[in-house]
Amino acid sequence: MKILHIIPSVASVRGGPSQAVPETVKALRNQGIAAEIATTNDNGNDLLDVPLNQCTEYQEVPIWFFSRFSPEVNSIREFAFSSQLTSWLWQNAANYDLLHIHAIFSYTSTVAMAIARFKGIPYILSPLGQLCEWSLQQSARKKQIYLQLIEKPNLNHSQYIHFTSELEQQEASRLNLISPSFILPHGTAIPNNIPNARHRLRQHLKLPTDEPIILFLSRLHPKKGLDYLIPALEKLSDYRFTLVLAGAGSPEYETEVKSLLVSHGIQNRTHFTGFVKGEMKDLLMQGADLFTLTSYSENFGVAVMEALAAGVPVVVTPGVAVADIVAQDHLGYVAELDVAAIAASIQQALDHPQEIKEMGDRARQFILENYTWDSVASKLISVYQDIIESQIFLLSANINDK
CATH class of the missing domain: 3.40.50.2000 (Glycogen Phosphorylase B;)
Structure with a gap:
């Protein structure tokens, strides 16, 4: 099983979710899953000093970094546009059994879903709270237009939407999305004990x-x-x-x-x-x-x-x-x-x-x-297996019909 996780940034300054994805991939790999990450070199207002356009060991997991477009205008910079990532996904996304895409309202995530739809690659979306009521109220007009014209079709073509809590699932239900969803919380790393x-x-x-x-x-x-x-x-x-x-x-x-x-x-x-x-x-x-x-x-x-x-x-x-x-x-x-x-x-x-x-x-x-990462990874693997097996079944049925 080969899984590609896609997220706009893994920089620490982007908060918990950007740290949770590498932890997820690490736990998946510990259980024998060939999981990798594709992302940009975003680091808030700066850029990460990492090798680009190649697979790099970063935070103990394999990550493909691509250059983020970095103009002076903050709103454009935050959109995390990357032509390099686009080209690489177009050429390589089909090499994976499943894409697990994190975040919405970002170029990185949007283009990954669009490519997956065009090429018929199954994908899961983790919206990372961006479908919650408070988030949608920020820059509400822009998000409503973006959601209706672009993201809603992407959301509705995902095999599953992954929520991390019942509250997130409940708030997103107001959008009347048609894709099935499941709830699986993030894991938590147990820190080494510091004496005194x-x-x-x-x-x-x-x-x-x-x-x-x-x-x-x-x-x-x-x-x-x-x-x-x-x-x-x-x-x-x-x-x-x-x-x-x-x-x-x-x-x-x-x-x-x-x-x-x-x-x-x-x-x-x-x-x-x-x-x-x-x-x-x-x-x-x-x-x-x-x-x-x-x-x-x-x-x-x-x-x-x-x-x-x-x-x-x-x-x-x-x-x-x-x-x-x-x-x-x-x-x-x-x-x-x-x-x-x-x-x-x-x-x-x-x-x-x-x-x-x-x-x-x-x-x-x-x-x-x-809430250990190993227990979360085990549950996520079951979801991946169900999706991949159903895709194989559908492909087999289509071949037999012909």
Whole structure:
């Protein structure tokens, strides 16, 4: 079985889904599937320094990188146009049994689906939350035109649409798509344990050893709800805590966030780390007391699951698709997207450190038992096999009819 995953970018700055695809491919290959990735060299405003037009070992998986068109106009650059990728897909897509295409409203994904349709290659689409209500409301007119003229036919010709949560599937159902769908969450990598992570993190940040740390670790973007989290923390001025903001976004939005911290009087209680990865990311996750993601909309919530895997309870809002899991299994708190409600949940956590510790222990065990990449890959392989076998059956039936 030979599978090609196609995504506009695997750069860390693009957030959880761009990291989830290489992890998926790695787990598939560990189970004997010849899986590869085709993508651009996109890296946000920059470009990845990688070999182009050849298969490269990157993040421990084979990836074909192609040049992204990079004009000064941001909206065109974000569309991830690549003539090299187009030519390569046209010549090579038929060498794979199945294409697994990630994201919509991007040239990379759109052209991959169009080529697959023209050549009769089966494909699955993972929309990565872009069919959720909040996402469709952003640049709504452009997206509605694009959806009706281009993406809806592509969506309706896919063998399956892959959603990562019931919430994502429910919100997409309003579009009345005809392709069948299935729900399969992302897996979660279990981080290596860092001895004395709590003490080491406080040493690194030059904080007292008993200082409560509240962590936000995600891409800095308006949908992440920092305009609710920061005012909520202002309400807790009588409590000891340090907020760690770990992430990067557009320069304009980073300036907006820093202004919010000043206007709500918590800039002196906040560490702004910028984008983190590797050991520093693990140290933040394992050394924090509480993880927060108060988003308007998340089709899954990769960072939330990473925090739970590190044994850190969370505060999330209902727009984060894994909120139901958090509530049902008592892995943290689910607060309405409301300043007072978020403040109350964080206050509850700060008031009950023993309860927080028990939640964290339960969270790590929950991830180990339910959300490893190997278990996700096994389920995905079953879907691939069903599609490929049905295609073989249809081809055989057509030959016999002739």
